[in-house]
Structures are given as structure tokens and as C-alpha cells.
Amino acid sequence: MRFLYSSIPVIIAIMLLRDGMAATTSQQTDYDDRDQCDESKCAGSQGISADGSVFHYASAFNGSFNCYSGVTKYEELFFPPMCVDGYIPHIIEKDLNLTLDYDDIDEDDIDLFLDQYPDDVAEYWHYYTCCPPSVLSSSSKTKTKNIIRHCSDPIIKTNNSSTMDMDCSSNNDQRYHMRPMKNNSNKIMGGRIWVESFVCCDTPAIDDQNFLNETECVPYINEYYRTGRTLYNKYGLLTPIRCKTSNTDFQYPKANKEEPIYGCCKTVDEDTKLFYEDTAFYGTLYPQIVLSSFAVIACTILIVALMVPLVDYLRQQSSMRSAHPSTVITTNATSSASTCNYSSYNLYLLYLALPDLILNVYILAMYCSYANQIDNHNFNGLIISDEYTDAGSVFEVSIIVSASTANLFLNCVVSYEIMLLLKNNNRVVRHQPPSLLKVTSQASAVYIFSIVVFTVTFIMAKAALKQMVDTNEFIVGKKIFLALRITLNLVTYALPIGFFCFNLDYHSSSWIFTISYRTRKRIDSILFTHCIR
Numbered sequence: 001m002r003f004l005y006s007s008i009p010v011i012i013a014i015m016l017l018r019d020g021m022a023a024t025t026s027q028q029t030d031y032d033d034r035d036q037c038d039e040s041k042c043a044g045s046q047g048i049s050a051d052g053s054v055f056h057y058a059s060a061f062n063g064s065f066n067c068y069s070g071v072t073k074y075e076e077l078f079f080p081p082m083c084v085d086g087y088i089p090h091i092i093e094k095d096l097n098l099t100l101d102y103d104d105i106d107e108d109d110i111d112l113f114l115d116q117y118p119d120d121v122a123e124y125w126h127y128y129t130c131c132p133p134s135v136l137s138s139s140s141k142t143k144t145k146n147i148i149r150h151c152s153d154p155i156i157k158t159n160n161s162s163t164m165d166m167d168c169s170s171n172n173d174q175r176y177h178m179r180p181m182k183n184n185s186n187k188i189m190g191g192r193i194w195v196e197s198f199v200c201c202d203t204p205a206i207d208d209q210n211f212l213n214e215t216e217c218v219p220y221i222n223e224y225y226r227t228g229r230t231l232y233n234k235y236g237l238l239t240p241i242r243c244k245t246s247n248t249d250f251q252y253p254k255a256n257k258e259e260p261i262y263g264c265c266k267t268v269d270e271d272t273k274l275f276y277e278d279t280a281f282y283g284t285l286y287p288q289i290v291l292s293s294f295a296v297i298a299c300t301i302l303i304v305a306l307m308v309p310l311v312d313y314l315r316q317q318s319s320m321r322s323a324h325p326s327t328v329i330t331t332n333a334t335s336s337a338s339t340c341n342y343s344s345y346n347l348y349l350l351y352l353a354l355p356d357l358i359l360n361v362y363i364l365a366m367y368c369s370y371a372n373q374i375d376n377h378n379f380n381g382l383i384i385s386d387e388y389t390d391a392g393s394v395f396e397v398s399i400i401v402s403a404s405t406a407n408l409f410l411n412c413v414v415s416y417e418i419m420l421l422l423k424n425n426n427r428v429v430r431h432q433p434p435s436l437l438k439v440t441s442q443a444s445a446v447y448i449f450s451i452v453v454f455t456v457t458f459i460m461a462k463a464a465l466k467q468m469v470d471t472n473e474f475i476v477g478k479k480i481f482l483a484l485r486i487t488l489n490l491v492t493y494a495l496p497i498g499f500f501c502f503n504l505d506y507h508s509s510s511w512i513f514t515i516s517y518r519t520r521k522r523i524d525s526i527l528f529t530h531c532i533r
Contacts, residue, residue: 037147061153061156067151069081081128096127229261408492409449467480
């Protein structure tokens with residue numbers, strides 16, 4: 001009995017110790033975030049204006065990513081919290097008593113190294129950390145109560161420092177464990193400037209975890225962790241929202257209803273429009289759609305109207321050859337009223353309409369896709385504001401130049417044949433119109449030349465963009481563009497226009513103004529006579 005009484009204090013002490021250990025273990029299990037949340041996953045630093053047109057970086061950390069979010073005092077720029085690798089931002093310190101400067105970035109995301117508003121500093125900052133989705137889920141709200149800050153502000157790795165210098169042994173707040181952050185970068189002409197940084201924490205680095213499989217959306221739009229901005233359009237230049245993340249699962253933009261930003265998701269968001277439908281949007285697209293629609297209809301009617309009598313004429317020629325195999329049938333246009341003849345000059349009009357039809361069908365298809373909120377970031381036209389590595393803009397330039405080449409050079413051929421016609425009529429000499437075979441051969445030669453121009457333009461433009469974007473040879477790319485522009489202006493525009501003006505001036509000075517009324521009537525009958533049934 002004495003032993004039992006003497007053992008009671010020991011039993012009570014063991015029970016209290018066990019309860020204390022259980023409470024400590026329970027508290028660590030529920031509230032200790034040291035092995036879950038990670039401040040090295042922060043990717044903040046980008047400020048967005050209310051309309052999305054102004055883009056800034058917080059310069060307090062020399063361009064490094066950081067864990068601060070807030071709103072500026074005067075310009076009211078919003079610096080959103082952002083995490084990488086599927087982590088979710090969670091604010092742990094609100095209304096901090098500090099002031100951070102920021103640098104201005106122009107519309108092309110080029111750092112001007114200017115501070116146009118030195119007094120407009122950002123205030124009302126919050127500090128956040130990045131936690132796994134499971135920690136911030138509705139079933140684990142109690143875990144967020146004691147989430148606290150564990151790491152220092154970012155420390156920049158300079159060009160002179162090595163990996164060995166990236167340590168936290170001299171940290172004054174007992175945060176001795178180094179954790180590397182994601183590298184931030186600024187785009188410049190010919191490449192990017194990278195900023196390497198790390199933070200010092202009170203616990204060792206967490207294993208590099210990735211929660212992208214558990215995340216539906218990410219707050220960035222590309223591999224450089226850039227915040228997506230919803231921009232207003234300009235007349236002649238549309239700005240879509242699009243995703244170019246390195247992870248192909250997040251390819252569908254999702255707009256933020258409260259701020260002019262957007263993220264990228266795994267599934268399509270039905271409420272998100274890829275183009276902001278403002279006045280510039282409608283003014284850019286619909287006038288061109290109307291004009292191209294009229295052009296397509298007019299070219300189609302003209303081609304069909306010229307093809308029907310041509311097919312009928314060729315069928316008659318084939319029947320006559322079958323009935324009289326020994327008779328030589330020519331394909332020249334004549335003025336005989338007994339036979340339905342096809343004017344070879346009309347065939348020039350048919351070949352002139354084909355390039356216009358192709359070009360306007362392409363433009364109509366592209367503009368209608370934009371109007372229907374369809375955007376292909378791998379292939380878009382010149383009116384889309386995007387990285388200048390896009391293949392669609394190069395193709396559009398090439399097809400416009402090619403169609404212009406075909407049209408202008410065919411007009412040169414037509415003007416030359418008309419000059420021969422006028423010259424013979426001025427001399428009262430019976431003129432033999434070009435045969436259908438000759439007209440087709442001339443048009444084929446012009447088409448082949450325009451295809452060559454298209455190919456050369458496409459290859460040279462792609463090469464120039466490769467030098468400007470993929471390498472640091474920006475000057476080389478500009479020289480290629482300059483050489484291409486000069487060549488195209490000479491070949492596509494100056495040469496045919498010069499030929500036309502020379503041909504007109506050379507012949508008109510001697511005989512074109514001496515044409516009689518009767519001769520002009522004969523010209524009209526030859527130019528516009530064809531089978532009408």
C-alpha cells in the first residue's frame with residue numbers, strides 16, 4: 001500500500017509529461033508550417049495599373065522576386081501576390097509600415113531604367129508566403145492560424161559572387177538556412193537580363209515539391225512567371241489574352257473579375273473573352289470584314305462570269321476539232337459574228353482577279369476568327385500585338401507582298417498588250433489579239449515569280465526574327481530587315497510602276513492623242529465583246 005501511495009506522484013508526472021508531448025505533437029501537426037509553406041516560391045514584383053497599360057517592377061530588391069503585395073499611393077498600381085509550382089499565396093503580415101520604390105516599364109516590357117514618379121512610392125504592403133493547396137483548403141482552415149514568416153527578404157547574387165558566397169551564416173536574425181528563389185528576368189533587345197536571388201530561413205530548404213497536378217490554374221502566363229495583363233485595344237492593333245506557359249496543361253486564359261489581370265488554367269473558362277471588345281476592337285475588324293466580303297463577292301462573280309463563256313468557247317473549239325480534224329482552229333479572239341468567240345483580253349481580267357480573291361479570302365477568314373474570339377498564338381496576323389517571333393505575322397506579310405507582286409506585274413503585261421493594240425489601231429493596222437495560250441503563259445510566269453517573292457520574303461523575315469529574338473544579334477536582324485524592305489520596294493513596287501509609267505510616257509508622246517473617234521469605237525468593241533447568251 002505504501003508503495004502504491006509513493007508511486008502516485010510518479011504516475012501523475014508521467015501522465016502530465018505524456019499529455020504535454022501529445023499537445024506539442026498535435027500543435028506541430030496542426031499549425032507548424034515549416035515543412036509545408038515555402039517563401040522561396042514567391043514570384044511577386046510586378047505592378048499593374050487599373051487599365052492594365054502600365055507595368056512596373058518593385059525596385060527595392062533590384063528586380064528580384066519577393067513576397068510583398070500591395071497598392072501604390074498615387075498611381076494606384078496593384079502588385080498581386082503570386083507563387084510558382086502550384087503553391088497558393090497566403091497573407092501573413094498586413095499593413096506593413098514600410099515603403100518600396102518601383103521602376104517604370106514601357107509598353108514593350110523594356111526596362112527604361114527610369115523612375116518617372118520618384119515620389120509615387122508603394123504603400124500599404126502585405127507580406128505573404130506560399131503554401132500547398134491542401135494547407136489552404138476548406139477542411140484545413142485551422143492550420144493557417146499560426147502560419148508565420150520564416151525567411152528574410154531576397155538577397156541578390158551579384159556577378160562577382162559565387163555559389164559558395166550564397167550562404168546565410170552571417171544573418172543577424174538567426175536565419176541561417178539558404179533557399180534559392182526562382183530567377184526573375186527583364187526582356188531587352190536581343191535577350192534577357194537574369195536576376196538570381198535567395199532567401200535566408202530558420203529551417204533547411206524543403207524538398208523541391210510541385211503541386212501543379214493539384215492546381216487548376218496558375219497566376220502567370222509564361223515560363224518567365226509574368227502576370228497576364230488585360231489591355232485595351234488600339235485601332236489597328238488588338239491585344240489578346242493568351243497563355244504560353246512551359247507546362248502545356250495550362251493553356252486556357254481565365255480573367256480576374258476584380259483586377260485587370262488573368263491566369264492560365266487547364267480547362268476553358270466560358271466567361272473569359274480572348275479579346276477585349278471595345279471601340280477599337282469593332283473599328284479595326286468590322287470595316288475590313290465588310291470590305292473583304294465585298295471584294296470576295298465581286299471577285300467570285302467576275303471569275304465565274306468570265307469562266308462560263310471561256311468554258312463554252314473551249315467546248316465549241318473541241319467540238320469543231322472533232323468534226324473537222326484536218327482544220328486548224330486558232331484560239332485567237334476575232335470579230336466574226338457567226339461564231340461565239342472569247343476575247344483573250346477578258347482572260348487577263350480573270351487572272352487579275354485570282355490573287356485578289358485569295359488575299360481577301362485569307363483576310364476575311366482571319367478577321368472573322370478574331371471577331372468570334374478565336375485566337376491561335378502560334379499563327380496570327382499583323383494586327384495582333386504579340387511577341388515578334390510569331391510565324392503568322394511573317395506569313396501575312398509574305399502573302400500581301402506576293403499578291404501585290406502578282407497584281408502589279410499582271411497590270412504591266414496588260415498595259416503592254418493594250419499599248420500594242422492602240423499602236424496598231426493608230427496605224428490602221430489589223431491587230432491580232434494574243435492567244436489564250438500566250439495569256440495563260442504570261443500569267444503563269446507572273447504567278448511563279450510572285451511565289452518566288454513569297455518564299456524569299458518568308459525565309460528572310462524568319463531569319464531576321466531569329467537573329468533578333470533567339471540570339472543577341474539584334475543589329476544583324478535589323479540589317480536583314482532593311483535589305484529585305486529595300487529589295488521588296490524595288491522589285492514589287494518600283495519596278496512595275498516604273499515600267500508602266502515609262503511605257504505610257506514613251507508611247508503617248510508620239511501617237512496616243514491622235515486616235516480618231518472611229519478607232520476608239522473599234523477598241524471598245526474588241527475589249528468588251530464576248531459571248532452573251
